[in-house]
Amino acid sequence: MQLFNRRSIALGAAALFLSFEAGQALADRTLLNVSYDPTREFYKEFNAAFAADWKARTGETITIDQSHGGSGKQARAVIDGLQADVVTLALAGDVDQIANKTDKLPKDWAAKLPHNAAPYTSTIVFLVRKGNPKDIKDWSDLVKDGVQVITPNPKTSGGARWNYLAAWAYAEKALDGDEAKVKEWVADLYRNVPVLDTGARGSTTTFAQRGIGDVLISWENEAFLVQKEFGADNFDIVVPSLSILAEPPVAVVEGNAKAKGNLDVAEAYLKFLYTPEGQKLAAKNFFRPVDPSAADPADLARFPKVELVAIDKDFGGWSKAQKEFFADGAIFDQIYRPTN
């Protein structure tokens, strides 16, 4: 049910009180992309590019609405009935949830698009204050006394789980897989976290805007974005010796798209992510493109080489990791005791 549309909104203040009149009549098709927090800027640009491309190819004007929030929360909303045509979330696990709890998504959604349906990847890096006053070079520096680490709550935030798993992977390697010691090390790390925000963007704001903490464990794209928004002379990016390969997946929510008559445009929308133009925009917005050939070399140069563990290879996939670490009563609950 479409109560408003963008054209009528564009009429601005004059139309403010006239409200509903515009309705369906003016609307061409409208696509709803339900996404997670750090993709706001990327999809703003990408949507414009896709709409132009679609218009050129079919003559149809397409409007793409965006909804952003924590990845898990967004998946929940789609399960509860948010009419997403496509989801572009942080974790395959969140898309799996939609596939498990509703019949709107095929269980093999990941096989429908290349690269496990992940058109871009990212990794986890550190953002520190200019000049790196606490001299943070690698994960081992994060457990030192007097270092304040900002990372969101892995119970609620997809990004936070990547952070957690990257830290775990590092500890496992550094401590030769001694699980008791690894647990203790990760517990030490979370003891240094003064504020556990619910989402990645919340942590970023805590660190960058409110000035709390010495180091932010962050998506690489988010770290670049902070430099862009707050000025590169305020923050430095530190790449640790080992990190994790994050593959944010995309999928058509077929049940919704079919019901709204949007299936063709929804599929085209996601495929466009894999085109040179889509890949170039991903690189420009600090996501690592799966096909770098079309990207601007200057954009690519910003992504340093780093040893990456992968969720499937090293943690046995999301559902296993979820159960082992983040379910109620699992390892994170055991090691995390809020300070004070």
Place this chain on the structure above:
Amino acid sequence: MAMSDRFLPLAHTPERATSETALTRAVLIAIALLFLAAVLFLPLVTVFMEALRKGWGTLFESFSDPDTLAAVRLTLIVAAIAVPFNAIVGLAASWAIAKFEFKGKNLLLTLIDLPFSISPVISGLVFVLLFGAQGWLGPWLVAHDIQIIFAVPGIVLATVLVTFPFVARELIPLMQSQGTSEEEAALMLGASGWYTFLHVTLPNVKWALLYGVLLCNARAMGEFGAVSVVSGHIRGLTNTMPLHIEILYNEYNFVGAFAVASLLACLALLTLLAKSLLEWRFSDELAATARRH
């Protein structure tokens, strides 16, 4: 009577109530003012200063953003539905409670207070549980292609729920203190129930009703928690002003965020101004209404 008798001795020793020295009083007043300045005035000033950080031009630019305009419009629409609805239902409920004896009256009173005592997040979640695709009525709604949550109806419902107590809470104590004798007099004089309501009950509570409506309106426009749960956060479609503020803030668009926030603050200040104007303009009548027997 017993009550006033019990408090009588106090009235005979008024010096006790003001025995503090001038210094103590000054300190207490200063603390109160400082507190107000710190928790009310400063944040308010901050909002406007942040909004103006990059000048008036940027401020007006943020207002012309279509998503912002859509949020303003949605907020006004939601308030325009929720406030009259709550005014009418709140009035009816207060009338029933204050003027009639019936079974389940205490339960009704408790229910009216419920939205005040439960977290707005819960208020939102109940609608997800009811109307969500996985909720009780979800399958039926889906079958009939009716979208309630993640759309305007859900936002209106959540707002109605959260703001319901304001009118009723304002009216019930007044109506109870006024008693029923004027209504009884009207009925004895041959007036119908409806005539009595319009000509006797309503005029006696109109100021309290207006207060309630103003408070209800302020909350309806400012509600965040419950609306956030049912909104779906679709930009330009289901974001109210408070939700849009959060989005802008999270996008590092601080000027935009504080611009909308200052607009919201202005609406709140206007509400307060309207309330004060009413108090000032009709102080005699208000006093007369408050005074009883």
Place this chain on the structure above:
Amino acid sequence: MSVPVRVRNLEKNFGRYPALKGVSLDVEAGELVALLGPSGSGKTTLLRAIAGLEQADGGQVLFGDIDANSLSLRERRIGFVFQQYALFKHMTVFDNIAFGLRARPRSSRPSEAAIKSRVLDLLHLVQLDGLEVRYPAQLSGGQRQRVALARALAIEPRVLLLDEPFGALDARVRKDLRKWLRELHQRTGHTTLFVTHDQDEAFELADRIAILDKGCIEQVGTAAEILEHPATPFIDSFIEGIARREAQARDWTKPHVVASR
């Protein structure tokens, strides 16, 4: 115009507490009867039940030959004066008195001109000429009382019921009003019942007095009958003060008039 009021075995309970235990009372047309009793005796409940403001649990009220239960409040046409007058405080004196006429259905509603002349007549009757533009808050207690009476008379009532009509007034005003009310009653001839807890008031004003205690009528009679033949020990003790003052007064003034306190 005026009708007799007959009360037959009226019962009323508030929860488990019985307020009226089968009360019967006959009031003749044009008679002025006082319902006298200590607080909690059921006198106000009896008055409200006759008015229809309380639903009786048993028994019957008749206005002439008509069962009151078959009449709506509007059809009963009862002039009721409340203890605290219950004037509409947001209306002028004029609008208060005109209320009952304006509230009638369009078909039986008098014209504004007729209403105006009726209201001014009533104001004259209660000696409040020229006060029609005032609000209740701008009146003295005695004036409010008379506005309430005028308002009740405006609907041309079959019966006039007054609940503690002088209860809220100071002693001197009360005395004046009593005399005035007695005269007014003689002039208008309404069947009138009034509730009071004040023996002096009842004995001075009423044609007959009904004394209630604990939900029952203990005795009904004229002042002289009750004073000379108190029916029960309760009545004896309840009117003791009156009887003593009456005896003192009888020595030097005419009967049935009570000296002021």
